[in-house]
Amino acid sequence: MMTTLLKLEGIETYIDQFHILHDVGFEVPKGEVTVLLGRNGAGKTTTLRTIMGLNPATQGSVTFNGKDITKLPPYKVAKEGIGYVPEDQGIFGDLTVGENMRVAMQKEDDSTHERMEWVLNLFPDLKTFWNKPGGQLSGGQKQMLAIARAYMNESELLLIDEPSKGLAPIVVEKVMESIQEMKEKTTIVLVEQNFLMASRIGDRFYILDDGQTVHQGQMNELEKDESLKKKYLGIA
Amino acid sequence: MDLFFNLAINGLATGMLIFLLASGLTLIFGLMDVLNFAHGGLFAWGAFSGVWVYDLTGSFTIGVLGAIVTGLLLGVLTEWLIIKPVYGNHVQQILITLGFMLVLSEMLKVVFGPNPIAAEPPAGLEGSFQLGDVILIKYRLFIILIGALVYAITFFILKKTRVGLIVRAGVMDKEMVQSLGINIRFVFMLVFMAGSALAALGGILLAPYSGVIYAEMGMEFAILAFIVVVIGGMGSFTGSLFAAILVGLAQAFMAYYVPSLSLAVNMLLMAAVLIFRPQGLFSLKGGA
Ligand SMILES: Nc1ncnc2c1ncn2[C@@H]1O[C@H](COP(=O)(O)OP(=O)(O)OP(=O)(O)O)[C@@H](O)[C@H]1O
Ligand SMILES: [Mg+2]
Numbered sequence: 436m437m438t439t440l441l442k443l444e445g446i447e448t449y450i451d452q453f454h455i456l457h458d459v460g461f462e463v464p465k466g467e468v469t470v471l472l473g474r475n476g477a478g479k480t481t482t483l484r485t486i487m488g489l490n491p492a493t494q495g496s497v498t499f500n501g502k503d504i505t506k507l508p509p510y511k512v513a514k515e516g517i518g519y520v521p522e523d524q525g526i527f528g529d530l531t532v533g534e535n536m537r538v539a540m541q542k543e544d545d546s547t548h549e550r551m552e553w554v555l556n557l558f559p560d561l562k563t564f565w566n567k568p569g570g571q572l573s574g575g576q577k578q579m580l581a582i583a584r585a586y587m588n589e590s591e592l593l594l595i596d597e598p599s600k601g602l603a604p605i606v607v608e609k610v611m612e613s614i615q616e617m618k619e620k621t622t623i624v625l626v627e628q629n630f631l632m633a634s635r636i637g638d639r640f641y642i643l644d645d646g647q648t649v650h651q652g653q654m655n656e657l658e659k660d661e662s663l664k665k666k667y668l669g670i671a
Numbered sequence: 672m673d674l675f676f677n678l679a680i681n682g683l684a685t686g687m688l689i690f691l692l693a694s695g696l697t698l699i700f701g702l703m704d705v706l707n708f709a710h711g712g713l714f715a716w717g718a719f720s721g722v723w724v725y726d727l728t729g730s731f732t733i734g735v736l737g738a739i740v741t742g743l744l745l746g747v748l749t750e751w752l753i754i755k756p757v758y759g760n761h762v763q764q765i766l767i768t769l770g771f772m773l774v775l776s777e778m779l780k781v782v783f784g785p786n787p788i789a790a791e792p793p794a795g796l797e798g799s800f801q802l803g804d805v806i807l808i809k810y811r812l813f814i815i816l817i818g819a820l821v822y823a824i825t826f827f828i829l830k831k832t833r834v835g836l837i838v839r840a841g842v843m844d845k846e847m848v849q850s851l852g853i854n855i856r857f858v859f860m861l862v863f864m865a866g867s868a869l870a871a872l873g874g875i876l877l878a879p880y881s882g883v884i885y886a887e888m889g890m891e892f893a894i895l896a897f898i899v900v901v902i903g904g905m906g907s908f909t910g911s912l913f914a915a916i917l918v919g920l921a922q923a924f925m926a927y928y929v930p931s932l933s934l935a936v937n938m939l940l941m942a943a944v945l946i947f948r949p950q951g952l953f954s955l956k957g958g959a
Contacts, residue, residue, distance in 0.1 A: 487850055513852035525847035527840045537833075538840045539851040588851050 440465040445495035448485045455481045457646040468623045470637035478646040479626040483594045488512045518585030522596040524577045528570025535569045539587040554583045575606035592622045599629045642667045673805045678923045684811040686919025687818025691873030692896035693911040695866020701842035701906020703859045708768040711893025712775030717871025718884045722790045731793035742871025746864040779886040787885040790878035842906040898941045904951025
């Protein structure tokens with residue numbers, strides 16, 4: 436039976452005086468990859484930032500693990516078990532890879548070390564460049580560091596914003612493979628413009644348009660629905 | 672040769688005092704984007720409260736501790752009452768902290784009286800060493816030593832402790848730090864308190880060095896500290912040390928050779944940095 440890990444209902448978000456999200460609602464089942472799709476400027480990033488409490492909603496509710504987290508500040512949202520990988524990756528450029536990871540580690544117990552071991556197996560590059568400043572990593576390595584770091588934060592849910600952005604196709608492939616593996620460990624909300632990649636690892640999708648959720652369904656249904664793809668995603 | 676040494680020691684000592692003020696300022700700005708023009712007020716309060724305790728107890732050490740405690744208390748109050756309501760708004764920050772600076776300055780006159788107060792080095796730090804034909808004034812060496820010590824301790828905390836790691840990360844990207852489960856407001860309050868304590872320490876150390884303290888000294892040193900923060904790179908701790916020494920030395924040598932330029936030289940240094948390297952000599956922002 437399916438349990439809902441994250442649920443957004445009737446979300447309205449303002450940034451300064453601009454009304455960005457009008458009515459965003461969706462459910463994220465535990466253990467699945469839920470993909471948010473939509474054109475540039477549709478409100479995907481703002482939706483993730485609203486969940487994190489970085490741009491809090493003025494209306495509606497965000498429920499995580501049955502708890503209302505709508506009004507929590509970002510650090511409390513993170514402590515509830517949500518890891519965030521922002522669009523720009525948010526790597527601390529002057530800190531080493533190891534230090535970047537350590538910022539996210541609230542504890543140093545056995546379960547943290549297990550997580551660390553697992554994630555370094557998934558991204559061996561991070562081990563190789565452990566003492567290198569994050570700012571000197573390649574784009575793909577930065578993306579991996581951002582994902583690994585978010586996972587270290589005891590996360591049950593990862594919010595990943597356009598991990599393929601600006602990466603060469605072969606690197607995208609690698610990043611997507613690792614996200615596929617992350618799926619074994621956590622639930623994932625993925626914002627992705629690369630439809631091919633999204634359809635490969637996504638289970639369920641929601642389409643945002645002009646700050647509203649306008650469509651939802653199973654990823655494999657969307658693959659066949661040419662008119663929907665054309666209308667909201669500009670894919671012929 | 673002895674003249675050169677004397678000017679250099681003088682400049683280093685002044686530089687260290689400015690560093691005590693600027694190091695807090697640069698971290699406060701780097702971490703939370705807060706422009707705190709009241710910082711000089713804490714410096715002056717450190718001087719007056721420290722000298723008062725020093726006179727009362729006869730112990731310079733206890734006087735220094737008194738100044739530090741004053742700095743910590745005023746730091747908490749300032750962060751809570753003055754800074755917290757104006758996070759994220761530079762114009763409001765400038766107005767309210769400048770206003771608070773004046774309040775702190777006037778309160779000094781109310782509490783300690785309107786006249787300048789004299790201060791002397793404690794017995795053990797009076798006088799000088801003679802090295803060949805170079806005379807080294809003990810108290811100035813003492814200031815340099817304390818400055819170096821503060822740098823070393825703070826550097827260690829920044830590099831080797833978890834709080835330090837969070838501060839360094841926060842200077843680069845405070846949103847990301849929060850998104851990783853860290854209450855940056857709390858960390859900032861600690862940094863603000865530490866910065867205030869260092870400013871107060873600078874104030875009490877200045878007292879026997881200049882021989883006299885007065886309410887306006889806070890503003891004078893705060894201006895130098897802001898210049899140092901710009902030159903060193905906003906948010907860069909090590910940058911603030913180098914820039915402070917640079918400004919201290921420039922001031923000392925200019926005051927001797929071209930006195931009419933001694934104030935202008937720091938402004939010129941800052942202008943040169945703003946033109947040729949606007950991010951400062953040791954910028955932390957923007958990656959590697
Ligand atoms: N700080 C801001 N101030 C004003 N408007 C903003 C701000 N940030 C985003 N917006 C606007 O909000 C809308 C949604 O932006 P958002 O970044 O959430 O879109 P997105 O779906 O992530 O787009 P992209 O695919 O380009 O990343 C856009 O119209 C954008 O211009
Ligand atoms: Mg976006």
